[in-house]
Amino acid sequence: MTALPMTESNAGGDPGDDFVIDQGWDVYSEQDHAIWRSLMARQSKLLPGRACHEYLEGFERLDIAAGGIPDFARLSDALDKATGWRIVAVPGLVPDDVFFRHLAGRRFPATNWIRRPEQMDYLQEPDVFHDVMGHVPMLTNPIFADYLQAYGRGGLKALRLGALPKLARLYWYSVEFGLIQTQAGLRIYGSGIVSSRTESVYCLESPKPRRVAFDLMRIMRTDYRIDDLQDIYFVIDGFEQLFEATRPDFMPYYEQLSREADIAPGELVAGDKLVEIE
Numbered sequence: 066m067t068a069l070p071m072t073e074s075n076a077g078g079d080p081g082d083d084f085v086i087d088q089g090w091d092v093y094s095e096q097d098h099a100i101w102r103s104l105m106a107r108q109s110k111l112l113p114g115r116a117c118h119e120y121l122e123g124f125e126r127l128d129i130a131a132g133g134i135p136d137f138a139r140l141s142d143a144l145d146k147a148t149g150w151r152i153v154a155v156p157g158l159v160p161d162d163v164f165f166r167h168l169a170g171r172r173f174p175a176t177n178w179i180r181r182p183e184q185m186d187y188l189q190e191p192d193v194f195h196d197v198m199g200h201v202p203m204l205t206n207p208i209f210a211d212y213l214q215a216y217g218r219g220g221l222k223a224l225r226l227g228a229l230p231k232l233a234r235l236y237w238y239s240v241e242f243g244l245i246q247t248q249a250g251l252r253i254y255g256s257g258i259v260s261s262r263t264e265s266v267y268c269l270e271s272p273k274p275r276r277v278a279f280d281l282m283r284i285m286r287t288d289y290r291i292d293d294l295q296d297i298y299f300v301i302d303g304f305e306q307l308f309e310a311t312r313p314d315f316m317p318y319y320e321q322l323s324r325e326a327d328i329a330p331g332e333l334v335a336g337d338k339l340v341e342i343e
């Protein structure tokens with residue numbers, strides 16, 4: 066692993082090269098914590114029986130629901146014990162290379178701000194509720210934790226190769242909007258889903274979206290929408306599948322993808338294996 070600047074050295078000051086800031090946990094207001102608690106109250110009712118057990122176990126283990134917006138230092142200590150990952154605070158979206166370097170170093174960059182009361186259901190950019198409640202529980206799972214680190218390294222490589230738009234689709238359709246088939250039925254592992262009231266029900270129960278068996282190359286050809294519920298979800302059969310499918314060198318994949326047409330989110334193609342709900 067490459068040497069990285071000590072994140073602690075920037076705490077409390079201006080963002081450095083790594084964009085890491087102090088979370089400022091002491092300055093959250095009572096209203097900020099109350100927003101967290103009401104978002105949490107909604108989601109924790111919806112997720113049992115919908116989120117995969119890996120997510121739910123991580124959620125319990127880290128005590129994410131407790132009280133209010135978590136202190137990243139305390140949360141990082143608990144996560145570090147599970148998989149060696151830590152949470153670092155960043156001021157919002159960070160440049161791609163910065164984001165990937167954090168992932169490659171097993172640091173999850175989480176924004177520190179929380180939405181306003183009038184934004185309970187819709188946000189353009191991730192806030193601390195999405196970043197922490199959505200992403201952090203899955204990082205207690207060793208395979209998923211390794212996958213996200215490998216993705217970070219792969220991101221740096223995709224940047225060098227000019228292939229980031231393809232690789233970004235994989236993040237979207239796995240880390241953010243992934244579904245998993247289990248013996249108990251279809252379950253959610255994607256962070257964009259678990260942190261959303263409407264999507265956590267829609268993705269499993271609505272007849273409208275397509276659910277298609279995970280296919281790496283197909284995913285990297287598929288556009289996605291950032292402004293609405295998804296038209297398509299990709300379903301893995303286990304986290305090993307995700308990890309193994311992405312282990313090979315992507316260079317020849319990018320080469321092949323550069324000669325293939327993109328697929329619209331609402332479109333089905335030959336070879337798609339549909340996953341049915343009941």
Ligand code: PHE
Nearest residue numbers: 215216219311312313314315
């Ligand atoms: N194996 C990929 C490559 O060589 C990196 C990668 C790992 C990409 C995991 C996505 C997820 O580029």
Ligand code: FE
Nearest residue numbers: 191241256257
């Ligand atoms: Fe996210």
